[in-house]
Amino acid sequence: MRAPMPQCPSRPGDVAGDVDETPTDEVPVPGPGDRPMTLLERLGWPWGVLGAAIPQVVFAVAIVVVPLLAAAGIALAVALVQAAIFRARGEPTTTVLGGVFGVAIASGIAVWTGSASNFFLVGIVAALIGLVATTASVVVRRPLTGLAWNALHGGGHAWRQDRPARRAHDVATLAAAAVFAARFVVTQWLYGIDSTGGLAIAKVVMGTPMTLVAAVVAFWAFRRSTRRLITPTVRAREDRLSPG
Template identity: 30%
Template structure:
């Protein structure tokens, strides 16, 4: 029996002129090291789970706010309780709950600001300002050649900052990072208008609406931009092409 008829047999260069190029083309591995699937930014960043966990506190706040007839303290307590539940879940799964802790801290600070100013809309002021600061920080990171998306992904996959020496990957991370800037800008525009109009209920609604859906959309679109910006001839984000010193 010929070797080419066996399932899983590796094609030899002299077996077919059409199979030879594909057999020696650099493979792109996904987050699990599987060369049969495309790399996925969502799998690398844990997009679905992260988005859901980030959505729990604002949704709890919204439900409590509407159910209590607009009582800020009740809504804040329920939001913190939801954050605590998310924290416990992360610890049970033995994951680093840094994002959850930061969210809880921001909720406490936002409640203090709203309490001392006497205006419920100011509970969302911290969220508005943090998104504005994030948008600015991402823009600066792109401008100076240190796009945050590259830093985050490089840290996750072990390439660290070697991608900066690869013009193709640097450009790809810069392009994809603009999608994250747009995410923050959308929130800033929506929150600013509603805050100015003193629409606290709509602020609560839009905070919940612009968490899970927007994070998922951002990861999906930025992932598409990232990988679409890398030529097929390039080995991929896990193998930066670092110029030789010779």
């Protein structure tokens, strides 16, 4: 009578590798709850983006009826209230601290210089920096949305060698550059004519709506990269781990 053939030990990472059929932890299989946060979510979307314009609009309204110092204080108080609400909602720390920090700097510059328009100077400089950074990243063939996608998915992906994925991120990053360029040109012109009300309106009109447009393009580039570089790997892993 022949002795029974010994069973081969399970390979590390096999889902049915344990005797009690408990999945092993050596090769995690992504699940619905394992989706990485998107860039907008890390920045506090939607409340961080939607709430960014509120203190500036409040400042533009307040400066009409109260002195500069009081208007700056009111705007800062609104930012602090927003931060408390965001914190209570469990929003990211960047949302809570970023809004307060930005309004505090803007208020300080306006009070220090004695010019209400300077309250919006931080946003103008930020738009210029964003324009330069996004444009330069495309020129050196390292578009910022691609770097963000790679970082949010653990790093190490050959997205720059995949021409369709890199082109998608070129388009997405250039879309962001166009948004920054439009904001800088318009707000710089309004700043030059000392239009505090116009700057507040521009902040609302060119804030959330234009951010959404750029986000849609970035979302398309993110999905394209994921389908090309991550989905095939996950499917191959699932096929390898499936019984039979």
